Amino acid sequence: MSAARQLSLEINGTRRDLNLDIRTTLLDALREHVDLPGTKKGCDHGQCGACTVHVDGERVLSCLTLAAQVEGRPVTTIEGLQTADGVLHAVQTAFIEHDAFQCGYCTPGQIMSAVACIREGHTGSDDQIREYMSGNLCRCGAYPHIVAAVRDASSSLKEAAL
């Protein structure tokens, strides 16, 4: 067996001490070791975006990231997006409002990408949203509704910031 290693991760503001096979990806650490299965495994090869999380506030594919790489760096998953008292993020409510998902399996990755996409300033037009959300596959084909949800959430977040 490959060597195990003691890791201390900061996930959704909580410190998690883990003893992991050093080959463990951040995705598998989340799903199999800290019981946060909201982050999804769709391909395990960085091709579908279902595993998107934020590391240092930027979108990252957790299947292409070893857990050991994020030691000391804050990780936010879909479970950490809402406020402590359970209020959903504007992107989450926009996804419900626009029915921007069906099976829901790509949804956490879509939402984490969308939050980052808005933060990056890549929601200037529908075409820009389409382009910058194209790393996240949705086999249910909810794309038109995802664009509408991201557009709406982006403008409501801008309004809130004014």
Next chain:
Amino acid sequence: MTNNKQLELNRRTVMKLGAGVAAVAGAGVNLAPNAFASEPAATKAASLGSRVSRAEGPLKVAGKARYAIEQKLENMAYGVTVQATRPAGRIVNIDASVAKALPGVIDVYTFQNTLKINKPTVYSKGGGATEEFTPIQDDLVRFNGMHIALVVAETFETATEAASLLKVDYEDGDAILDINDPEAKPMLIEPMGVAWGDAKVGLDNAEVKIDVTYTTAREYNVPMEPHATIASWENGKITVWEPSQWVGGARSVVAEFLGIDIENVRVISPYVGGGFGSKIGAHPHVGLACVASRQLNRPVKVSLTRPQTFTGLGGRPATRQTLSIGASKDGTITSIVHESWNETAIDEVHVEACNNVTKIMYATPNFSSRLNVVPVNTVQPGWKRGPGENPSAYALESAIDELAYALNMDPVTLRLANWADVDPSNNMPWTTRQLREAYAAGAEAIGWWNRNPAPRSMREGRELIGYGMAAGSYPMIRTPSEAKIVFHTSGQVEVLSAATDMGTGTYTILAQTAADYLGVPVETVTVRLGDTSLPRSALAGGSQQANNLTGALVKAAENARTALVRLAASDPKSPLQSLKLPELTFEKGTIRPTRRPAGGISIAELLKAVGKDRLEIEGNTFASGATEDMKNAADRSFAQLKGATEGSVSAHSWCAQFVEVGVDEDFGTIRVKRMVAAFDSGRIFNPKLAESQWISGMVMGLGQTLLEEGYVDQRDGRTVNANFADYAIPVNADIPEIQVISVGIPDMQATALGGKGVGEIGVVGVAPAIGNAVFHATGRRIRSLPITLEKLV
């Protein structure tokens, strides 16, 4: 028959009249003036027909909806399968010694260290399985990518490493890898052929003939959630968490795999990350997980890797179709001759029913269709959204477009000229067929009548612009089912069914149905699904589930109203006990004196008063006198399934798809610029969710038409592009604005509440609409899917 001149619509007149009305006026149809009015604005009233948001939405967006394999079980072991790298022959030896020596490896199962997996009964023989193949039972190699070993270890990482350490020796055998291989031996599936009149003579005598061949590539369902299972054997019983479109079917397959009584099997599938037909049967890896769990007496999780989802189960087989259509010069079709071939596994039969649309769409006095399968060394193909109807509509609706151009007729007009007043395959009346309304609405929305119909006549800059349209159908199948309502003293109402929700909206519309028929707020209704311990349900497949379940739930609600009133009148502790049964009314969630609207009590108050924690009421749509065996058969097999012509009427969903494409003149790149489709799915239970499903089908159809193609290495049968980078499915930037329009009306002959199928009709007709648009744009007719740029330049 209306003659050609009358049918040819003058473009200017059409524009004056308003396109939609004129199109159908040409065929003598009267339309209600508001037939195409947009959906009414969202209403707060929580009832069937309103745009209620997805019930499980808050859980899904928060990452709190736990899918099948996200259950946390103690002492879980991880299984990884190893797949054959040859297409045929025998396995001489699998040396697992290095893998087994790896610390943390529990065992390696192969045909040489096997665990017995019994063959399951396939659906065509009365069972719930979609393939008979069970892995590691013998040394025979059937296809490249079949499971030949299961490695079980303490961690996923160790199992993955160990799986790479097996040394497999093969004895090569001869393989057939392609539907067109001259060595292949096609087999005619005679009972599925359809014929009437004399198709050959009709064709020979036709004034105008179209004689074409259309092919489709091997396609894959690839739902975002890979196929995976947790099997947990405990004290002679097994619990299986399985992403499933049909827990009842999976339960019977698991019982057969293990050779145990079905009563000892429970299958749980709380949320399903997409299926599109690929999660109906429990596939061979489920058998591996189950027998390993029994052997090891601990939970075993087996997840297919993404590449393994291309060969661990099959997608839509490649097809080839020849189609000859004969017509008179005025556009009247006189004969259709259709023959199809599809791939199937080397030792199993999957038929893609390519005549499903061909045989019902147009009136023709002469018709003949034959279906053939071609055994090749592939995983057994399966169902992918609109199986049969999808390739059928592709060939037919492309060929009709070719005929329209051969006749110099408008494609919509040609379709109207050959309108089938009854189902031409059996002369039964349609239940409802709002297809003319669909043509009109779709044509109007896309601006069909404003286009220049001449090929290669429209452009924007470097882009050649094309418009295309096609029709589609999907049969309304039905299976009796049951449902249970549980009333609680808290005021909560639970609805229970074994059915599953893979994003189709089952959770939501069942809550809406219960709210409507009990007169309670939709927020007070909780729906529990996806568990064989819940009331029996047929599969979420074939676009039948919503109608099956709403029908059963209404029966339960009716039973509940009767039972609640009876309880109020009869229980000594009931506040309404002084009144007789006829003096009580159930209304808006309360039981009240008929003559005194204000004197009622709620269901919860009644339960509290009579000292009941809960009240359970069942309802079902089984035939009166149905035995337990028949009810179980409805849940576990297709034996109780009723086809589209039950009751001597023909029930189908219908659609008209319209697209606009832009084709780069130099590079042949195709962009779909707009998609519009009008659907007749009968009564719509929740427009918000139905629209999502229709759009979903259209997006999948775009992928099928322009992107998706499984490549098989002709040297060794390997699926070369078995991943999301190389098997391209549509991304957000591929998808234009999409408009969907409902033209359906309640169809009370089709189903109990008047709905028809929604889930599959969206994909039917997309491919021919795009192909026809590409022809209109470029003047080039591409007769094979996907339509990629190298075929165009």
